[in-house]
Amino acid sequence: MIKTRFYLLGLIAVTLFSCNNDDDLNSDVETSEVAHLYATTHSGQVRRYDINDGVITNYSVSATDIEGFYYSSEDDNFSIVSRSSNQIESYSGIRDLGSGGVQNPEIGLVSTSEFESPRDLAVNGQFYVVSDNTDLDGDETTPEGRLFIYVKTETGFVLRNVLITKFKVWGLEFVNSDLYAAVDETNKIAVYRNFIENNTGNRIITADKIVGFQGLIRTHGLDFDNGIMVLSDIGEAESATDGGLHIIQDFEEKFSNATNGGFISIDDQFRIAGANTLLGNPVNVVYDASYNVIFVAEALNNGGRVLAFNDATSISGNIAPDLKYDLAGASSVFYFTE
Known part of the structure; x- marks a missing residue:
C-alpha cells in the first residue's frame, strides 16, 4: 500500500504490550510520537x-471478512475491502473517537458491490485499486485475475474500469506511478508501468515485466x-511453519537489470525464515524505512498473529520477531506514523 511519508519527530525506545499477555515481546522496536499499527481479520x-x-x-x-486496508491522515478515515459485501x-x-476499547466509527463512502474474491488494496491519490483472484473461466489451467480501479469522490467510490490480468493476482503495491502485483502460486511479481494513465478502459492487460525471486515459493x-x-512467501498454504520474508535492497535497479521472465538471485536478497520467525x-x-521495521499479517501460525521484525532489512536467517500479537485470521496490516 502507498503510505504518506513522514519525517520522524525523534526516535524513542518503547516498551511493547500485548493484548493477550505474550511474554516474549521485547523493547527493540523504536518509533515516533504517533505510531499506529492497524490490522484486519477474516472475521471482520x-x-x-x-x-x-x-x-x-x-x-x-x-x-464480517476483510482483506485490504488504508488509512488517510488527510481525511481522517480508513477504508477497508470487505469480502463479505464485496x-x-x-x-x-x-x-475524534479516541483510543482504547471498542469504537463505532461512522460509515461514510462505499463502492458498489463488484468484485468476488478481493485480496489487496493499493492507493495512489484518489485512485483505489482492488485485486481480485476469481477464476473467471472455471479452468484452473488458465489462471487470470482482475484489477478494479475506483476513483474516490466526495460521494463515494466510483468504478472507473476493470482490467483482467493474465495470472492469478494477490498483493499490490504502487511505486510512484508503477503498480507491482504478486503473481499468485508462483515466486514472481509483475509490474505495470504508468498503471493509471495507461489502463483507462476495460480490457485484458499484459504486464510490462514479470520477474521471479530465487528461494521464494x-x-x-x-x-x-x-x-x-x-x-512475503507463504510457502505451502497448508503449512504453518514454512513461510518467509524476502528483502531486496536497491529493488528498482535489480528489477530493471533482471530480464523479463528471469529472476533475481538469492544472493541479491535477504531471507528471514525458520521456526523462530513464527512465519x-x-x-x-x-x-x-524511517525506523526500519517490517510488520506482518501472519494468517496461519498459532491461528494468526501480527508480527514485527526490527532491523530486518540487513539480516538473513532464523530470527525471532521483535513484536508479536495473537490475532486470529489476520489478513492485512497498515502502519501510520507522524
Whole structure:
C-alpha cells in the first residue's frame, strides 16, 4: 500500500504490550510520537495497536471478512475491502473517537458491490485499486485475475474500469506511478508501468515485466519504501511453519537489470525464515524505512498473529520477531506514523 511519508519527530525506545499477555515481546522496536499499527481479520475485525503505549483499539465495522486496508491522515478515515459485501467501505472521524476499547466509527463512502474474491488494496491519490483472484473461466489451467480501479469522490467510490490480468493476482503495491502485483502460486511479481494513465478502459492487460525471486515459493504480500521491497512467501498454504520474508535492497535497479521472465538471485536478497520467525502464511506486509521495521499479517501460525521484525532489512536467517500479537485470521496490516 502507498503510505504518506513522514519525517520522524525523534526516535524513542518503547516498551511493547500485548493484548493477550505474550511474554516474549521485547523493547527493540523504536518509533515516533504517533505510531499506529492497524490490522484486519477474516472475521471482520479492525484493530489498532498503539506501539508507544500498548493501547489497543477495536473498531466496529459492518464487514464480517476483510482483506485490504488504508488509512488517510488527510481525511481522517480508513477504508477497508470487505469480502463479505464485496465493496470498499470508508469509516470517518477516527481521531475524534479516541483510543482504547471498542469504537463505532461512522460509515461514510462505499463502492458498489463488484468484485468476488478481493485480496489487496493499493492507493495512489484518489485512485483505489482492488485485486481480485476469481477464476473467471472455471479452468484452473488458465489462471487470470482482475484489477478494479475506483476513483474516490466526495460521494463515494466510483468504478472507473476493470482490467483482467493474465495470472492469478494477490498483493499490490504502487511505486510512484508503477503498480507491482504478486503473481499468485508462483515466486514472481509483475509490474505495470504508468498503471493509471495507461489502463483507462476495460480490457485484458499484459504486464510490462514479470520477474521471479530465487528461494521464494509463493508470494502474497509486498511493500516498498525508500528503495527496499519486502515480499512475503507463504510457502505451502497448508503449512504453518514454512513461510518467509524476502528483502531486496536497491529493488528498482535489480528489477530493471533482471530480464523479463528471469529472476533475481538469492544472493541479491535477504531471507528471514525458520521456526523462530513464527512465519507460516505471511499474507500481508508493510515496511517502514524511517525506523526500519517490517510488520506482518501472519494468517496461519498459532491461528494468526501480527508480527514485527526490527532491523530486518540487513539480516538473513532464523530470527525471532521483535513484536508479536495473537490475532486470529489476520489478513492485512497498515502502519501510520507522524
